[in-house]
Amino acid sequence: MTAQSFEQHFQDKLDNEVSIEPRDWMPDDYRKTLIRQISQHAHSEIVGMLPEGNWITRAPSLRRKAVLLAKVQDEGGHGLYLYSAAETLGITRDEMLGQLHSGKAKYSSIFNYPTLTWADMGAVGWLVDGAAIMNQVPLCRTSYGPYARAMVRVCKEESFHQRQGFEIMMRLAEGSETQKKMAQDALNRWWWPSIMMFGPKDDDSAHSAQSMAWRIKRFSNDELRQKFIDVTVEQAKLIGLTIPDPDLKWNEEKGHYDFGAINWDEFWNVVKGNGPCNKERLAARQNAWNNGAWVRDAALAYSEKRKERAEKQAVDAA
């Protein structure tokens, strides 16, 4: 096939909603964009273990502790699926982690906010996982097969986590005065960062048009954000919490909620590394990696020794 026919073949698949698979030809930019997006997503899962991990040892009941620990562990699992999906595009996990640790690769900015009370476990599950699901469900039908399949598994678990988060908030909201305050305080702190998770406004979004064409992205940032707000405002009402946005108002005509201006300065500032916990999160990952170096070396050395011994045995036996 000619280069042109490769491209045509690729485009046909896109047009017919046929999955692109690892061994298929694909444009370099498609590959690069996917590597960037999938690894960023994988990093987000791994870094995302930290803010919730912060409350495992302090969970207020044994049941909540078990549920939280299982949830954070699931996030590690998601990271694993996603690193594997990215590896099919010709990058190793170590390369991706190297980019994370050097600061070259990004992860979702939301994880640069601190978890200050137990209610944050509710808010993170409800809002952050909720927003993630909005972003991720369409990716179950994304054009790159391994990524789409990973997202199917991820989304199934995420919606479970989102329900658990909402349940924590509900319990607090129907609890003592202090618990109600705790829940409202968490909502106040997490609301705006959560709706920033959908990324910049469509007008300011750098990669969107091409990603839509490649079916890596299937809805615009603003569409998803609006959908999330519409759903979440109703849930907040249900449990008697107040969304911290005085401009929030149902727009009968549009059939959507209008909402206040987003502080994009804060968004870009956190992306640039100035969030409350950027340094701590990155340092935690770097420490885990650096302190684990001798362990990985040992595991590698042992597996090589085993291989050598097996080969020697085979030779001796021959």
Added chain:
Amino acid sequence: MTAQSFEQHFQDKLDNEVSIEPRDWMPDDYRKTLIRQISQHAHSEIVGMLPEGNWITRAPSLRRKAVLLAKVQDEGGHGLYLYSAAETLGITRDEMLGQLHSGKAKYSSIFNYPTLTWADMGAVGWLVDGAAIMNQVPLCRTSYGPYARAMVRVCKEESFHQRQGFEIMMRLAEGSETQKKMAQDALNRWWWPSIMMFGPKDDDSAHSAQSMAWRIKRFSNDELRQKFIDVTVEQAKLIGLTIPDPDLKWNEEKGHYDFGAINWDEFWNVVKGNGPCNKERLAARQNAWNNGAWVRDAALAYSEKRKERAEKQAVDAA
């Protein structure tokens, strides 16, 4: 003077209760014994900061926290006086610390027991400092001048600490059921180790006779132990706590308390390194030292640079 006349001169001083001073002639064994004893005593102060230091961040009131912190700091000060006294005998502090960190030098075994509740701050002050004072007051008149003078300062502060410890116990003993139990539990755990602080029975004490002759030691282990028991039993009665010794009984004839058999196996076992915290205490000191190496190097480098600059200035000015 001849060697013999040096010795005679030294003996005259001992006989006339005149202090031996650093520049005076003294027998090698006297010097060695003193270095061993003073450095061991200094190490005990430093290691002794750890069990009480364990409760500074958890003290139950601000007043108790301040008193405890000041006390542990005083122990550091005592260490300082004593290292200085030992240095006058021709050993450096670094050499002494080297011996501590290598395990060659000993420190008081009592500090190898854990501090498990707040009441241990009371028990340590009351019993451990109490026993220490019994041992140390006679040392204010020990034959070696710098040691005797250091002990005067130490003893003044120690008796203050002992009163503070007793006050903690008294407060607990007049408190809630839980506090009473806490106090009794601490007394149960610290009583026997405290009376072991006076060392082996006179019959089994290796260095005693020579030390008595040199006026490094002024009362026998058993004499001091008996005195401590006689005093402390009365104090326990005063606040309604029970000494954990079923054989304890006033002996009208002797004018002293009889007491039960001491578990010398435990004593020697802890001395050998098998106490509950020997490893932790030594590790804490080694870590402080090792982690501080770069700080000490920096301080030294800076002071040398300053000296060089001052010399250069002097030369330039000349």
Added chain:
Amino acid sequence: MSTQHSNVSTYQPVNLLYYTLQLADTALINGHRLSEWCGHGPILEQDIAISNIALDHLGAARSLYQYAAEQFNNLNEADKKNAFSSPLLQQVVGAIDEDDLAYLRDGWDYRNLLLVEQPNQDWAYTIARSFYLDTFNFFFYRELTQSKDKSLAAVAEKSLKEVTYHIRWSSEWIIRLGDGTAESKERIQNALNEYWRFTGEMTHATEVDNAMHAAEIGVDLAKVKANWEERIAKVAEEATLTLPTGGWMQEGGKEGRHTEHLGYVLAEMQFMQRAYPNMEW
């Protein structure tokens, strides 16, 4: 679960409570330590594995606490009053539950093995701790499946499946580190040496252990000890490591006398229940 020990003659309710708590507390505190690794493991797959193992221990702890709470609630008033010294637990009105036992008992009422409260330090110390404990648990729970107490036997049955995985996991890591690099060998050897002194307690019978064994509720620790020694020796040999022998053993955990570490674990673990009492979460 219901209490099934009416046919046992030498049995005392408080002993069974304490015996159950020995197991529950060891599982909880061990799970706590392992969970501290979550998000900080040296390899992502192992981060997930160790969190999974932590979850197993936490699950076992919950079953055991539920059973212990049931036992406590059935005690007569005098035994109830004397069972624990923790003031907030004594103030619970009505029946207690698993969370009261975990979050309102002070250190002296905790009966876990000293081994499990030791800090993680690094991967080698964590593996050494798990190796000693998992091997003990494997043989202990295998025996406990034969308990006349049907509730404990049921917990043992479930735990045994999990422990079979744990013992394989930690043994493999012992071998991997022992027969890995020079550095890993030195680290794991040091860790095994350091934690050796906490192993005697596992199989040294307390009064409670003896009473429960006599009642055919608890297990024969001598038998567990023999199996434990044989198994760890075998693994150490394959790992080209040398296990310590003899030496002084630290004890007291099963009777509420702990190392200085437990206080810090509880301060952190129990903070919310104590700062926000009498609330539902």
Added chain:
Amino acid sequence: MSTQHSNVSTYQPVNLLYYTLQLADTALINGHRLSEWCGHGPILEQDIAISNIALDHLGAARSLYQYAAEQFNNLNEADKKNAFSSPLLQQVVGAIDEDDLAYLRDGWDYRNLLLVEQPNQDWAYTIARSFYLDTFNFFFYRELTQSKDKSLAAVAEKSLKEVTYHIRWSSEWIIRLGDGTAESKERIQNALNEYWRFTGEMTHATEVDNAMHAAEIGVDLAKVKANWEERIAKVAEEATLTLPTGGWMQEGGKEGRHTEHLGYVLAEMQFMQRAYPNMEW
């Protein structure tokens, strides 16, 4: 101490309470962090020095808490109810005291600077934290001696003597580490860079700061800022170090929004008061 602000017009009692607590909480948490070094310092003399400084901060905290407790006890019932959200503090019967404020407030009621809750890490980080804070404290308390509130002025007078020693101590260490070895220079430079982001909060006025300044009770933070900048620049120059400039600043501590570290500090510090409530020590 008694409250001496009847002549102040723009004054609100709750603002003065919060202002006092900003200072008290910063002193307590800083003292807590410094006290963690006790027994673990790199040089015995410095172990003693840093413990001494910790004691100064603890002493200042106590004076301020005593004054804050007095203020709180004089509030009307509505203000009392709204001043704090910590449930156990709200349940105190009768007058509160210094210990209630220290041990029964949760994180969101703590108003300390974020800087002081940062962990010690190593000697360089500890010195960097102290250097930034001590320099601020020196100029802040110098101004505060002029407060119309006689109680705060008295605390400031006493603190100023101590802070004069603290600023000398930490400045000398900055110079010693900066102009010491290559390693110490790198370590202290990194620490200064890392903690820079917590310095903006010190001199950035909150509503409470502004209200108290307007009432001539609090100080002019702009003036403190100018002095602070000049002084740290001078010391850094002598230390052959380069101070960061500008950059994003982390804030929130003075309004109860903290970093993740404070929760752990409080869990440890408050454990006894929470586990053994309503007892005298």
